[in-house]
Amino acid sequence: MKFIQPRTLKEIASLIDCEYVGDSSFEVLGMNEFHVVTAGDIVFVDHPKYYDKALSSKATVVLINKKVDCPEGKALLISDDPFRDFNILTTHFKPFQASSKAISESAKIGKGTIIQPNCFIGNNVVIGQNSLIHANVSIFDDTIIGDNVVIQSGTVLGGNAFYYKKRPEGYDQLLSSGRVVIKNDVHIGASCTIDRGVTGDTTIGAGSKLDNLIQVGHDTIIGKKCLIASQSGIAGCCILEDEVTIWGQVGTNSGITIGAKAIILGQTGVTKSVEGGKTYFGTPIEESRAKLKELALLRKLPAIIKDLKENES
């Protein structure tokens, strides 16, 4: 997320009531997570394991829970609880806005686009031309939808990321300020749920087609011309390269990459990243040929073991 106008380090520090290291007029342009930070962004880090990653990232402002040496050209915000303070900033710069109307007046809807009855379209949503939004679809604030897109009924675009920090008193949610971006010629089936990015975008690439009841987690990037069958779930922070085909009821771990033109057979659990151009099956995931051989062997195993035992005696 970028701020509407640049802020200073001092302003940000005062919002979260914390010390800072750097010039008080150091320019702050936005706030983001590791994978999408650019110069001017705040990134937060609250575990020593990730200090180096944060300090050497493209972010120029690091919200951190230890007074470390500040890298040249950067600034630090020193907080006892960076997670909490990142949420305070999200709430400040991107407060939840209740909608008094089902279709927000700030939504921009392109020529030739049809919105069927009972849809919810939040603030600042942009929809391109000749798209079709079927009845009872919910499109949250800031979602961007291209041209010739079809969204079938019941689908929800832009729900909050399922991202929690465990604290002694309970789960604390990282607030979402990101967006959902649906490119041109995408079809999304009925009752799908596409979560917004935490600070960045969850993106469905041009020409991809999703069937019904599909989950796409926060910050996931689906490439062009992917095909995803019903009831599959793509976790958060995944990358599907172009022309990936996913059959029904597949699930993935978060953060994995599926290479271009890979085919994932039904009910597979994508437990790790897999390279493109191959066909996979099973949980944990394997190349389908190997997995199917294993399962065939398993079926023959009673006979094989009987045989081995007889030969022994």
Next chain:
Amino acid sequence: MKFIQPRTLKEIASLIDCEYVGDSSFEVLGMNEFHVVTAGDIVFVDHPKYYDKALSSKATVVLINKKVDCPEGKALLISDDPFRDFNILTTHFKPFQASSKAISESAKIGKGTIIQPNCFIGNNVVIGQNSLIHANVSIFDDTIIGDNVVIQSGTVLGGNAFYYKKRPEGYDQLLSSGRVVIKNDVHIGASCTIDRGVTGDTTIGAGSKLDNLIQVGHDTIIGKKCLIASQSGIAGCCILEDEVTIWGQVGTNSGITIGAKAIILGQTGVTKSVEGGKTYFGTPIEESRAKLKELALLRKLPAIIKDLKENES
């Protein structure tokens, strides 16, 4: 799909600007897919592998991409792209009609039937008597619903079929002109998605009960008194005979048949057709007794192998 009134071969040919073989006044009554064609229908075929099937089907008009010999009593429409032209005809004879009202004035709703708030009911929908449609249900154009039916909230009846042709420039969707037909005494849970047939009907047989979050693909026919538990997905073009029981999170391949009174245990992948009266489990599907034996053997395998190795030495 049948046309509202009979058309001539010449009229159809002019709509898609193609050559034809046969009498220009040859009567054309509708357009359908292989599995539901009857005399007077157009069927399309664009791969030599299926030419014979199309030409010998009950369809009397074959939309085809080669000038073959025309079977006696039939007619041909010669097109460089039958898939595209079939879509042109669907758009002509069954254009998408945007709805200005949440409940279409052309919908017919039987005596004693209750429609709860925020439902969408499309054009030409027919609902029988004493049915109950809960809040936020979406029922697309042409859906037929019987008597004593209960549809729980969030369910979508009549979404487009997930049916695409891969072209160099991207996926091209076969447009849907078919319907969803829900027979008497059916219960459908919350947030289910039942897709319409491409040209024919997706049917849920009398007395069948579906739990929540279930997917039923296009043109699938579910028999009478079937029971389907939550989160199962029945792919397109499947047949479930009467009194089939499906436990939770089952998935099926498209085009399979499940015999009457079969029981499919939870999380099974129905990878092929199975005969009735038996209990099945696993992916790929097997009879449950065999599969459970295999899994039990797998658990004992470390000990068995250790034993075999010791006996060798």
Next chain:
Amino acid sequence: MKFIQPRTLKEIASLIDCEYVGDSSFEVLGMNEFHVVTAGDIVFVDHPKYYDKALSSKATVVLINKKVDCPEGKALLISDDPFRDFNILTTHFKPFQASSKAISESAKIGKGTIIQPNCFIGNNVVIGQNSLIHANVSIFDDTIIGDNVVIQSGTVLGGNAFYYKKRPEGYDQLLSSGRVVIKNDVHIGASCTIDRGVTGDTTIGAGSKLDNLIQVGHDTIIGKKCLIASQSGIAGCCILEDEVTIWGQVGTNSGITIGAKAIILGQTGVTKSVEGGKTYFGTPIEESRAKLKELALLRKLPAIIKDLKENES
């Protein structure tokens, strides 16, 4: 379910036109299922297998299909079809009430709570303070929601239990009169379906967080601070103790208990109750370490068998 005011045995018997054993003025306070009965409740039983359980339960009125000896201090209602008569009583004391408005006038909504557009909120719903109900959510009659709760779009709270008795003429549904109870600080994702209890409550404990497209069956009790990932299905009558973590696409059998702090890995089928504090995987469920070892062995099996055979010869 408790009745609004106490009834007498005679009144109840006349509603279902049956014989009774006990004082005609015997006080009847409500009707419930085994697992939630208390003194004054009617419980029904129609199979000899469960007679003792019913007669010795805390229920003081037993609706039964045989004239057995009446336990001291209790009463009997003698019916040829207790299931049917239990439904008659449910319909009498808790008739379905159609809603003329999307938000019922009898709903009580706490201070600071936001209801986004296109929601359905049924009769007698109570929502606490500072909660957020996103667009297109359906909340059925009698649902109780606490403070600081977030329900994302498309979710359905309070659908009927998927509970049927097989009769020669078809499936007969046990009518639901129970509720959904969502405690404080619960988050529920988009397009989830939480069914009401048959007579009791389906409960989501304080601080639990549910992702999208999750099914929770009737009468299930989810403890405090549980975390459930997308597309998981918790069947009816289950107990999840506190701080259980469930990854994506997990399913459970009905009636099972998952012990506190257990972790269930993705796509697992919880086929039986499991104790807390451990990590589980696979269908049928096993401790994950054991299961992953089995799967590793399966991958090495071709080499092992080859080796064994060679050593033999």
